[in-house]
Amino acid sequence: MHSLRWIWGFLHTYRARIAIGLFCAVIVSALNVLNPYLAGRMVDDVMYGKQMNLLWPILGIMIAGTFLRTIIRYTYQMIFENVSQNVIYNIREQLYDRLHRLDFSFYDRTKTGDIMARMTGDMEAVRHFTAWTIYMIFENATIMLFAIGFMFYIHPPLALTLLIVTPIIGFFAFRLTKDVRPTFTEIRNQFAKLNSVVQENISGNRVVKAFAKEDYEIAKFSIANEGFKEKNLKSSKIWEKYLPILDSLAGVLTVLMIFAGGVMVINGSLTFGELVMFNSFIWALSNPMKMAGWLLNDVQRFIASAEKVEDLLKTVPKIASHDNVVPIGEYKGIVEFDKVSFSYGEEPVLKDISFKVKPGQTLAIIGPTGAGKSTLVNLLSRFYDTTSGEVRIDGRNVKDWELQELRKGMAMVMQDIFLFSDTIEGNIAYGNPHTSIDSIKFAAKMADAHDFISDLPEGYETIVGERGVGLSGGQRQRIALARAILKDPSILILDDTTSSLDMETENRIQKTLKSIQKNKTSFIIAHRISSVKDADQILVMNNGAIIERGTHEDLLRKKGYYFNVYKNQYGNFEEKHRDEDVI
Ligand SMILES: Nc1ncnc2c1ncn2[C@@H]1O[C@H](COP(=O)(O)OP(=O)(O)OP(=O)(O)O)[C@@H](O)[C@H]1O
Numbered sequence: 001m002h003s004l005r006w007i008w009g010f011l012h013t014y015r016a017r018i019a020i021g022l023f024c025a026v027i028v029s030a031l032n033v034l035n036p037y038l039a040g041r042m043v044d045d046v047m048y049g050k051q052m053n054l055l056w057p058i059l060g061i062m063i064a065g066t067f068l069r070t071i072i073r074y075t076y077q078m079i080f081e082n083v084s085q086n087v088i089y090n091i092r093e094q095l096y097d098r099l100h101r102l103d104f105s106f107y108d109r110t111k112t113g114d115i116m117a118r119m120t121g122d123m124e125a126v127r128h129f130t131a132w133t134i135y136m137i138f139e140n141a142t143i144m145l146f147a148i149g150f151m152f153y154i155h156p157p158l159a160l161t162l163l164i165v166t167p168i169i170g171f172f173a174f175r176l177t178k179d180v181r182p183t184f185t186e187i188r189n190q191f192a193k194l195n196s197v198v199q200e201n202i203s204g205n206r207v208v209k210a211f212a213k214e215d216y217e218i219a220k221f222s223i224a225n226e227g228f229k230e231k232n233l234k235s236s237k238i239w240e241k242y243l244p245i246l247d248s249l250a251g252v253l254t255v256l257m258i259f260a261g262g263v264m265v266i267n268g269s270l271t272f273g274e275l276v277m278f279n280s281f282i283w284a285l286s287n288p289m290k291m292a293g294w295l296l297n298d299v300q301r302f303i304a305s306a307e308k309v310e311d312l313l314k315t316v317p318k319i320a321s322h323d324n325v326v327p328i329g330e331y332k333g334i335v336e337f338d339k340v341s342f343s344y345g346e347e348p349v350l351k352d353i354s355f356k357v358k359p360g361q362t363l364a365i366i367g368p369t370g371a372g373k374s375t376l377v378n379l380l381s382r383f384y385d386t387t388s389g390e391v392r393i394d395g396r397n398v399k400d401w402e403l404q405e406l407r408k409g410m411a412m413v414m415q416d417i418f419l420f421s422d423t424i425e426g427n428i429a430y431g432n433p434h435t436s437i438d439s440i441k442f443a444a445k446m447a448d449a450h451d452f453i454s455d456l457p458e459g460y461e462t463i464v465g466e467r468g469v470g471l472s473g474g475q476r477q478r479i480a481l482a483r484a485i486l487k488d489p490s491i492l493i494l495d496d497t498t499s500s501l502d503m504e505t506e507n508r509i510q511k512t513l514k515s516i517q518k519n520k521t522s523f524i525i526a527h528r529i530s531s532v533k534d535a536d537q538i539l540v541m542n543n544g545a546i547i548e549r550g551t552h553e554d555l556l557r558k559k560g561y562y563f564n565v566y567k568n569q570y571g572n573f574e575e576k577h578r579d580e581d582v583i
Pocket residue numbers: 108344345349367368369370371372373374375376415
């Protein structure tokens with residue numbers, strides 16, 4: 001019931017069309033009882049009554065009725081198809097919108113394969129229900145009602161005799177529904193698992209090959225595939241149990257009709273023509289009963305899928321703009337962390353972090369892997385919210401910013417570079433689609449990417465593969481950097497952006513970046529001293545806390561963690577310190 005109420009929320013926009021469709025279905029159902037009735041009249045009036053003048057009119061009406069029925073049926077099938085396509089279009093749009101609004105924590109815990117299963121298999125089950133199942137249920141119910149009404153009109157005792165079987169059919173149809181429903185949820189969940197295995201294997205195919213794990217992955221897929229087959233077979237077994245019962249009960253109707261009807265014809269309470277009518281009405285009774293199994297099946301499949309789609313549509317992003325946000329107007333880029341702590345789960349990942357950076361300044365963060373560097377900058381753009389403390393930009397808590405406005409003023413080059421399957425030009429212009437090619441080239445020059453792009457046979461028009469396949473790690477980083485530079489943000493965040501570059505290229509980029517960093521607040525996360533040494537402030541993080549802070553010179557003087565990293569990267573400190581060019 002709940003799923004029906006949910007789908008009605010989408011269907012009600014088309015209620016006029018649905019009403020027309022259902023009205024057409026009523027006409028078709030009425031026309032369905034016309035031919036059996038006329039066949040009976042033919043027997044009684046034309047064959048037995050010898051009223052030959054009725055032969056052609058009856059035949060004409062039968063043919064015209066059949067013709068009309070076909071046209072009207074086609075019309076409402078088209079109406080429902082059209083409504084279903086519109087409904088699915090609307091649901092898909094809302095789903096996609098929701099997927100974009102959901103935050104990082106949702107994607108942290110949800111498998112891509114599961115999302116894909118909802119967008120494909122579940123949506124198809126919902127479409128099938130709205131395009132076919134709804135009108136089929138209505139059509140079968142009305143055919144049955146018309147047939148029962150007519151049978152009572154013609155001969156109530158025989159009609160009653162035949163209806164004795166219907167409660168038994170109803171009972172088994174109900175049992176089928178009850179038993180088969182959980183299996184559809186299982187099938188649906190297994191389909192999501194299968195999707196996840198396939199999706200992960202396609203995305204990770206290089207790792208699979210590199211580790212020669214093809215057989216292992218094939219075996220893993222086989223288990224999921226086998227599970228899917230088993231769940232489907234389990235569902236079929238329930239079907240196999242009930243469908244023959246429903247079929248046989250429908251068959252019982254014919255036997256009952258011939259037996260009881262025959263007796264009534266012999267004792268003269270029923271004409272032969274009326275027996276012919278009843279014989280034809282048997283179809284109108286038995287067919288909906290046979291269909292009931294299939295239709296209930298479809299309804300269960302719909303409910304299992306609708307719950308999943310609705311579930312996703314109702315998932316509320318934890319991170320969103322609150323209702324009373326006022327646009328800030330000018331974006332300066334003053335960043336302040338005030339006693340910020342954060343945890344993804346139980347364990348604290350950031351502990352009591354405080355600092356302030358102003359436009360034109362660069363803050364660098366260095367520290368061992370897992371120290372919390374990326375997590376720190378993720379709080380800046382509100383990918384996650386602080387557990388305690390405040391992150392402020394231009395003096396305002398990031399939670400009080402309109403989310404889009406907050407993020408529009410920032411550009412981030414993430415550790416895990418993602419490029420779209422598009423041209424290099426399209427990838428660089430992702431944040432500014434209407435920009436000129438000259439601006440794109442300028443940004444590429446700033447990121448030291450212009451030369452290698454120009455050397456490609458198709459230059460900026462070169463299509464890069466999914467996730468940037470076809471480019472080296474360093475080339476990908478430089479395109480991502482150009483994409484961020486082109487956005488001309490107030491806050492520029494570079495998370496391990498130059499890790500794949502050689503020192504010479506990194507040096508060139510640092511020089512060019514200086515010219516554009518003048519009015520920006522820059523964050524640089526790196527493991528190399530060469531990447532952070534020029535920053536106005538360097539934070540050394542370990543285990544979620546700031547353990548040292550200061551300029552390069554300050555930190556060298558402290559002879560702590562930073563000093564040791566420096567020594568490791570540049571060899572003997574005293575010796576290298578004499579050679580200032582090195583740093
Ligand atoms: N999405 C997440 N869910 C749960 N834990 C996470 C998540 N992302 C990171 N962590 C954990 O938080 C801690 C800090 O991770 P973070 O990525 O911030 O470190 P990092 O200093 O940037 O490391 P690296 O230098 O390797 O990039 C790690 O222990 C990591 O396992």
